[in-house]
Amino acid sequence: MRGYKLFLKEFAEIIKSKKILIPIIAVLFVPILYAGMFLWAFWDPYKQLDDLPVAVVNLDKGAVFDGKPIEVGKGLVDNLKDNKSFKWEFVSEEEAKKGMEDRKYYMLVRIPDDFSSNATTLLKDDPKPLNLEYIPNESLNFLSSQIGGTAIEKMKGEVASTLTKTYAEKMFDSIKDVSKGLADGADGASKLHDGASELRDGSNKVTDGLHTLQGKSGEMRDGVQKLADGSNKLVDGSGKVTNGLNTLNSKTGEMQAGVEKLFDGSGKVTAGLNALNSKTGEMQIGIGKLQDGSGKVTAGLNTLNSKTAEMQKGIGELRDGSEKVTGGLNQLVSKSDALKTGTTELSNGMGELVGGQSQLEKGSQEIQKGLQELNSNVQNSVAGLEEMQSKFPATLNKVNEKINGAGENVNQLNEYTQSTARDAKTAAQDVANLQKQIESLPKEYQEQLQPFITNAEKSTATVQHKAIEIAGGTNKLNEEVKQLKSEINQTTSGIQNKLPNPEGLTTLTSGIKKLTNAQNEFVSQFHGFGEGLGKVKIGADKLKEGSVQLIDGVTQIQSGSEKVTVGLGQLSVGASQMSGGINQLADGSGQVTGGLGQLSVGTNQMIGGVNQLADGSDQVTGGLGTLSVGTNQMIGGVNQLADGSGQVTTGLGTLNGGLNKMSTGSNQLIDGVNKLADGSGKVTDGLVKVYDGSGELAEKLGEGAEKTGEVKGTEKTYDMFASPVKVKTEKMAEVPNYGTGFTPYFLSLGLFVGALLLSIVYPLRDTVGVPKSGFSWFISKFGVLLSVGMIQAIVADVILLLGLGVEVQSIPYFILFSIVTSLAFIALIQCLVTAFGDAGRFIAILTLIMQLTTSAGTFPLELIPKFLQQFNAWLPMTYSVSGLKAVVSSGDFNFMWQNIGILMIFIVVLSLGTIASLTWMHKRQFRNIAENQSVEV
Structure with missing residues (x-):
């Protein structure tokens, strides 16, 4: 028969036989079930991060910056409350520690007590970075720690941006102060210029008066000499009186x-x-x-x-x-x-x-x-x-x-x-x-x-x-x-x-x-x-x-x-x-x-x-x-005496002007002296303005220099500007690499696939003899499966430990838990295949797909669709992954024994289901044979 005719006949036979048609149709949907379930479960896990519980502990005590209180930690907490990237839970340090130990939180973010204090050290000689402490619980879920690391870097960038903005505002405020000081210095320089102009005019008048006084000085030389002698004596006496009165006046206040x-x-x-x-x-x-x-x-x-x-x-x-x-x-x-x-x-x-x-x-x-x-x-x-x-x-x-x-x-x-x-x-x-x-x-x-x-x-x-x-x-x-x-x-x-x-x-x-x-x-x-x-x-x-x-x-x-x-x-x-x-x-x-x-x-x-x-x-x-x-x-009398002494001194000036021996040129001399006095007053006023303007100029320029001098550029300052926030990571139950992190997940997958293939190569229903009862039938089959399952688990453990170098907390517990996991999967597949035949294997494949997406072996359980989360507690791979995480990374052996207990419940319940199926099958297949044997006997 030709090939295409044989091909058509095969199709005809498949369509005629429901036993072949139904399994083929079911197999047609396996790829889409496998791929679709995975894609649906992990389509966008980062969209569900707001369901991932993260503990935040704020120990920041605050600080004072530029005369104002600053609380960077509180500001970060306020921002996180508005940030829905994670399910932030703001707790005390004791509550956070207990939650991490009880596997309630996937990570812990701790803000230390010197967070704000270090933020104020940017412009100092030795600035201190802000250390943001990040503690992931890697043994709970390895991928969650990687996701948390990305989030903490984003948080670090936000805090750094806020600090840089604060520093920039401070620097621009200082620049404004410098600009204002320079403007004040310019005003002072303008005043200095005006005073210098007035000083120049007064100086010209002084020069003219001095020329006039020079021409008449010879005529008044003799009279002035005599006047000077008497005036000097009078001035000396008046000066002593004035000094005494001033001394007395200075003591009266005390x-x-x-x-x-x-x-x-x-x-x-x-x-x-x-x-x-x-x-x-x-x-x-x-x-x-x-x-x-x-x-x-x-x-x-x-x-x-x-x-x-x-x-x-x-x-x-x-x-x-x-x-x-x-x-x-x-x-x-x-x-x-x-x-x-x-x-x-x-x-x-x-x-x-x-x-x-x-x-x-x-x-x-x-x-x-x-x-x-x-x-x-x-x-x-x-x-x-x-x-x-x-x-x-x-x-x-x-x-x-x-x-x-x-x-x-x-x-x-x-x-x-x-x-x-x-x-x-x-x-x-x-x-x-x-x-x-x-x-x-x-x-x-x-x-x-x-x-x-x-x-x-x-x-x-x-x-x-x-x-x-x-x-x-x-x-x-x-x-x-x-x-x-x-x-x-x-x-x-x-x-x-x-x-x-x-x-x-x-x-x-x-x-x-x-x-x-x-x-x-x-x-x-x-x-x-x-x-x-x-x-x-x-x-x-x-x-x-x-x-x-x-x-x-x-x-x-x-x-x-x-x-x-x-x-x-x-x-x-x-x-x-x-x-x-x-x-x-x-x-x-x-x-x-x-x-x-x-x-x-x-x-x-x-x-x-x-x-x-x-x-x-x-x-x-x-x-x-x-x-x-x-x-x-x-005191009033002393003041009156001082005033009188001043009047005496003024009278001496009048006496000098009215001396009879002054020549006719004294009037010109007086005019010249008056001009000289006027010019001298203007010179004095101009000098005062020059003094004030120059002082103000010096003061404002000094303030500007002081403001700008406060900002000192060092390598540490530049580094602080570039990266003001540092992330200090303290890993809890550290997982060194991806291989160690995914060992519980892939080992559980391998043991389940091994149990599934074992059901294909080894007949779970056929028997080499006539069993006495359904229980005897179960013992004969489960004994073989138990032996193969133990060997299968031990071989996998040896290759992982010696071949790949996986590090675990306890090798005996690792081997023990692997064997229990293998027996749990074997009991599940034996029960399904014994009860439903090939359909049971198809159900086992569907169960595997469901377990791979809901066991939290890759992404955290909170990141998958909520519909799938409800299957987590009802499938054995959930507990195999959790128990292997405890043995491989965390070392929480009490938690390991809890998962062993749950897997043993699965083994007992599924074995009872297998025994019930074999008992029912034994009654149907071997009843007549047993009756004939009894008759022959």
């Missing part, structure tokens, strides 16, 4: 200035003394308040001291009464046993009364005797108890009144003491203020007043110290009085609770009396006791019960009375201690009062001294005023 200074100083002294004198009244009032307060404190202490004796007396009376009550109760208790015994025996005897009348008679007699003693003791106890109950409230109230009065006195004393302490503090402050005012006086006044101030300070300090001590004592005394009052209230409350009810005692006494009467009647009617035996037996039982209650009540009263006695003893001791403390407070208050008296006397003496000083200072000021007036009058 004398007047000295008098004025003395007058001003005296006025200040007088003002200071008056101010001091105005404060002494306040200090005296404060000391008076201290004396009054101290007197009140002393009076209060004396009053309190006088009341302590009465309080102690009342406590003593109360204690004596309590002791009497206690004694009566003790006697009553001692008799209670007998009463108890008698009543018991009475009760027992009543039981035996029927059996023996004689015993009953004896017992009744003993009962009668016991009842009489009991009645007597009860009467005594009732009387003592009534007396105690009647006196106890009054005495207790009296004691409470005394204690309350003592508390009030102590509180009042405490108030007086605190007021005294405050007044003492105020007085001390017044003395301190007075000391400051005295320090502004002359030294001799300070020496006179200082002893009084020292005594006043000591006295106020003593008063303040004593007042503080007294305040502490009164506080302690007040607490003791409160505690004593509390103890008395507790004790008296217990006593009152323990005292029996007076009505019960009255009932008991009445019962005892009735019992006694009944017993007497029983004895008198002894023989008829049988009739009332039952009644007596009942009365005896009641008597026994009443005696027991009586004994219990008496015992309780005795216990309470003893507590009252002990409490009153403690109260007496506390009152004695309080009396001693009050005596000490009274003594201290007396000492304070005495010290205040001494302070008052010293203050009065000081006030008298201040008044005397103020009066004397007023007199001195008045005398100085009179002296100033006299000085002014003397």
Whole structure:
């Protein structure tokens, strides 16, 4: 078959077979996909530079240039804010450093603190360039550092242009100043010319007058000679007088200035003394308040001291009464046993009364005797108890009144003491203020007043110290009085609770009396006791019960009375201690009062001294005023004398003109002299103008020379004008060349292409035997791919390291990461090819194209279209490139391990996808074979 027919048949077969047609159509689009994706992604990356984050740190402190503040760094920052060439982020140095370490910024631009200061050194002998620091993060993206270098050079040019413009403005300002100085010099030269013209005319007149004077000089020679002799003598005398008056006149200014200074100083002294004198009244009032307060404190202490004796007396009376009550109760208790015994025996005897009348008679007699003693003791106890109950409230109230009065006195004393302490503090402050005012006086006044101030300070300090001590004592005394009052209230409350009810005692006494009467009647009617035996037996039982209650009540009263006695003893001791403390407070208050008296006397003496000083200072000021007036009058007289001396000199000139010996030619001589004088005046005026004009000319020309002389041309100055800004580059994780910079990108590309070619030469679906399961099928295939992938990665690493000389931070980590990257790409391609066959390879090629544009291996991620940026985080080459950058350039191994972890996730997930595909394929292809094998077995 001919070639063209075979060609047509091939096309026909392709069109008929979809399995061939679809892949060919897909392959047709691969070049445009590859080229189009690359061109679209990298069409104009520099247009996206405003998305590239760059940190800017301004450390410039500013400077002063030509009397004006200059901040070049701030101006540069302001320009960058308006410049959208990068995504400028203006941060602190700490934030910039952290952002660079965290791969947030691609580069750092730092403006040093001497940026403006160096900008002012252009016209100096040793100008310093402006160093703009540029720190690229080359390990993050190599191309971004190259782009940043271009941008920093542009920034350098802008700053240099601004500085050159500033220097040019300064130079042209200097040239304007020079031009103005030259113009002023030209004006001065014009004035000099006019003055010279006038000088020439005056000189001609002087010459004519001198000729006339020369013709008449012979005639007046003799007369002038005699006139000269007398005139010389007169001039000599007049000159001496004038010199003396001038000398005197020159000294009068100094004398007047000295008098004025003395007058001003005296006025200040007088003002200071008056101010001091105005404060002494306040200090005296404060000391008076201290004396009054101290007197009140002393009076209060004396009053309190006088009341302590009465309080102690009342406590003593109360204690004596309590002791009497206690004694009566003790006697009553001692008799209670007998009463108890008698009543018991009475009760027992009543039981035996029927059996023996004689015993009953004896017992009744003993009962009668016991009842009489009991009645007597009860009467005594009732009387003592009534007396105690009647006196106890009054005495207790009296004691409470005394204690309350003592508390009030102590509180009042405490108030007086605190007021005294405050007044003492105020007085001390017044003395301190007075000391400051005295320090502004002359030294001799300070020496006179200082002893009084020292005594006043000591006295106020003593008063303040004593007042503080007294305040502490009164506080302690007040607490003791409160505690004593509390103890008395507790004790008296217990006593009152323990005292029996007076009505019960009255009932008991009445019962005892009735019992006694009944017993007497029983004895008198002894023989008829049988009739009332039952009644007596009942009365005896009641008597026994009443005696027991009586004994219990008496015992309780005795216990309470003893507590009252002990409490009153403690109260007496506390009152004695309080009396001693009050005596000490009274003594201290007396000492304070005495010290205040001494302070008052010293203050009065000081006030008298201040008044005397103020009066004397007023007199001195008045005398100085009179002296100033006299000085002014003397100066006026000296001026009049000087004027008179001048008039004498003028008169001598008139005398010379009117001498009788002058010849008739004197008039001509006078005319000639007048012409000479006129011409001489004009000459003088012209010379003044010449002098002023020449001075102005010299001054302006000097200023122009100074302005132009400031600009000194040196090689350093020329270099500074040519290049005022220098870029100081500090690379972070430096990448030495393009090969090292692109190693992560091209190594990832090579490993992916190797995995893709491996899927072509090695069948990923076909198996040499029947696998037991999909997982077994996966293990057999992945084991081969794993081995080839590791060898493939190691071979590539060895050639890069030894053949090309790529330098890495760690060779073992470099090899390890290359193997993990190779396995990740193999797992991806195995999953795609196993699941989709040849279509999976086409998908793998599309994935490769997408990864090459989105992995940030060439241009930074921010410079590609935003649509493509979203695929960056979902493709494995992103993490292979980032991890290899960490191993090759930055040395950030923690970041490397993070990327290894993400690649391992890709490997596991894609392997699970491959296992699922092989399991599904195993069920379809090998189910029948497995069933036949099982049947044969």
